[in-house]
Amino acid sequence: MINHIRIENFAIIENTEIDFEEGLNIITGETGSGKSIVIEAISLALGSRADSTFVRHGASKAVVQLAGELDGEDIVITREVSAAGKNLCKRNGQLVTLGELSETCRRLADIHGQYDNQSLLNPDNHIKLVDSFHGDTILPLKESFSAAYTDYQAVKSKLNKLLSMEQDNLKKLDFYRFEQTEIENAHLMPGEDEVLAERVSILQNSEKIFAAIETSYRLLNSGEYSALSSLGTGLHALQDITSYSKDIQALSEEFADIYYRLEDLSSDLRKIREEVTFTPDELDDAISRLSLIDGLKKKYGSTIEEILAYYDKISEELNQIENFDDVKAQLETETAKAYEALSAKAALLSEARKSSARELETAIEQELHDLNFNSAKLSIDFRIPETIGPDGNDTVEILISTNKGEPLKPLVKVASGGEISRMMLAIKNITGTYDRIPTMIFDEIDAGISGITASIVGRKLHQIAKDHQIICITHLPQIAASGDTHYRIFKEETENSTFTTVQRLSEDETVDEIARLLGGENITETTRKSAIELMELTKKKIQ
Structure with missing residues (x-):
């Protein structure tokens, strides 16, 4: 409180x-x-x-x-x-x-105001009253139904999408087959374009590359006074005197490391020199291959990986198109099963709602009788909509007759403002009890x-x-x-x-206030007596 x-x-x-x-x-x-x-x-x-x-x-x-x-x-x-x-x-x-x-x-706390009166006139809110009256029973059924509804909508959406594509599929079939064949015939390998670009660069500059490598290799190895020969002579000289000084030994070891590194470098230069060959046909083939790949990139993706991903995508769509009838039959079966499960959940929910509604009818009617609706009759009407919706397979509306002999009619066509206020009070009393x-x-x-x-x-x-x-x-x-x-x-x-x-x-001030409500701002002994009488009664x- x-x-x-x-x-x-x-x-x-x-x-x-x-x-x-x-x-x-x-x-x-x-x-x-x-x-x-x-x-x-x-x-x-x-x-x-x-x-x-x-x-x-x-x-x-x-x-x-x-x-x-x-x-x-x-x-x-x-x-x-x-x-x-x-x-x-x-x-x-x-x-x-x-x-x-x-x-x-x-x-x-729960606040009731004019908006609640208007919401009561809206039939869309009546199903909420029924569901909340026995919420402990109905809520689990609603959650189970909602899960089934989500599953049904998902598989139905897939089927609808497939059916909407049926006409377009025939147009796409030949086009996808051409694209699939074009990519297949290219025999692409990831990273191939980068390797080719480097190879073309080497082939186009092979003479310059060969001359530079040859010069470097010759300076290291050719002749009696080549770099490696001279360094080897110096290394042997140092190694002969390492026993005389630790500093000389350290220098000798560093010198030896440089010498052996240069030997490795010389070996690598020799290998590259032997591999640098140039034929016009090889260059033409590499350029032609790069041109083919660039052409595919313009159509299907900016990289070979994207081209291959596009190939996988159209292959999957082609498989669906070529096996359309099988896929359609499978989705129709899944949709039918999902709808069957949904209908079963909706039936259980509807049954629980109708049971709740019967008790709610009696409870509201009794409250209305207490509120001077002595002849009021109330019914909670259930109708089956054209399709099962997110709230189930029920359309619910409260119907009422406030006078003897009058047929039951929707609230919006029967109740006045004062009657709606009393009805809302009756409902609030009931809902306040089960909402605690x-x-x-x-x-x-x-x-x-x-x-x-x-x-x-x-x-x-x-x-x-x-x-x-x-x-x-x-x-x-x-x-x-x-x-x-x-x-x-x-x-x-x-x-x-x-x-x-x-x-x-x-207490005295309360009497004066009720007297004011009875007779206006000027409080008289008459209005005070009337107020006291009203309070006592x-x-x-x-x-």
């Missing part, structure tokens, strides 16, 4: 705090005094979207802090919204995301009702408040008289500012 809320610089509220109690908390006030602003502040604390327009004019930020209990533990929620639009969420002093906060608060939400907040629950019906709604709210904390904004004295704790919102003006304040009312009926 919600124990306390502090609102600072939120809209026209500068700074106010409210201690809520168990039972039915009633909030009243003049039109425009800021009643709905309190609900907006609570909604912000419970995870609704923040807006910089919430920040009071002239303030840097708005702060809403809510303290309560959830699952037996204390919880403190803080929301801050800056004038610059920055948003901060905290749970028990720790920063959390808006999604994490909303997930927590969804279990703490500790706090229920009602804004505009009294829209379109008055008189006896208002008294009945007040008693129903008081009844619900035995199992839930209720916070209710109202302008009707009959509902206010049913409250356990009363608050009045009023607006004060100074020369430069407007302030909204929330005041907890004493209400207490007798709710005991």
Whole structure:
């Protein structure tokens, strides 16, 4: 439940705090005094979207802090919204995301407003009521159905794609075969183009390469005074005197290392010299091969690897085209099996929904009778759609008759604003029970009702408040008289500012407030007596 809320610089509220109690908390006030602003502040604390327009004019930020209990533990929620639009969420002093906060608060409180009335008129939302009524049973079936639906859609998509390609396949067949043959005949090898490019460069410069290598090799090896011969003579001279000095021995070893490295280099030069040959035919063949590869690159990919990948792709498509009938038959079989499994899951889900709907019909109808719909009849209608959709094989709509002898009709064609408010109260009472939400907040629950019906709604709210904390904004004295704790919102003006304040009312102040609701701003002894009489009569009926 919600124990306390502090609102600072939120809209026209500068700074106010409210201690809520168990039972039915009633909030009243003049039109425009800021009643709905309190609900907006609570909604912000419970995870609704923040807006910089919430920040009071002239303030840097708005702060809403809510303290309560959830699952037996204390919880403190803080929301801050800056004038610059920055948003901060905290749970028990720790920063959390808006999604994490909303997930927590969804279990703490439920807010009902005008939007809920409109959503009830939309048949698309009726299936959600049925599914949530016995959620423990239906949710696993929905998850199982959703998995089957995903599998069916996947294989059906493959089949549809294949069928859509059927006409194009005939056009592609000859073209793909030509491309496949062209790439096959090239006998490409990965990296071949790089090797060929290097070979062409060597062949085109073979005379220059040979001359340079020959010169280097001759300087190292040819003649009595070649580099290697001279170095060998020097090495032998040093080796003869290594025993006389460690330094000379070290130099001799370095000298020997250089000599042997030059010998290896000489051997490598000899091998390259012997391999450097030049024939015009070899050069022409290499250039021709590179030209062929470059031509394939322009058609199928910028590298040989990409060309080969393209070859694999068209080969796979060719295989599919050439074996179209076999692939089609296989996908049709898989689709039929997936649809059969989907239909079975949908049937189980539908059966569970219909069982839930029968109990929900009875529960809502009983609630409506309690809310002065004495002759109301309600039915949850099931229809089979043309195709199984993501919600199953059911189209669900609530039908109602509010008067004897009238046929059942859709809510949107029957219910007035006041009737919709009462229906939503009935549904909230039921859903609040199985959702185990500790706090229920009602804004505009009294829209379109008055008189006896208002008294009945007040008693129903008081009844619900035995199992839930209720916070209710109202302008009707009959509902206010049913409250356990009363608050009045009023607006004060100074020369430069407007302030909204929330005041907890004493018993005498509650009488005055209900008298104001009965007779207007001027409270007389007559209206006070009427207020006392209404409160006493209400207490007798709710005991």
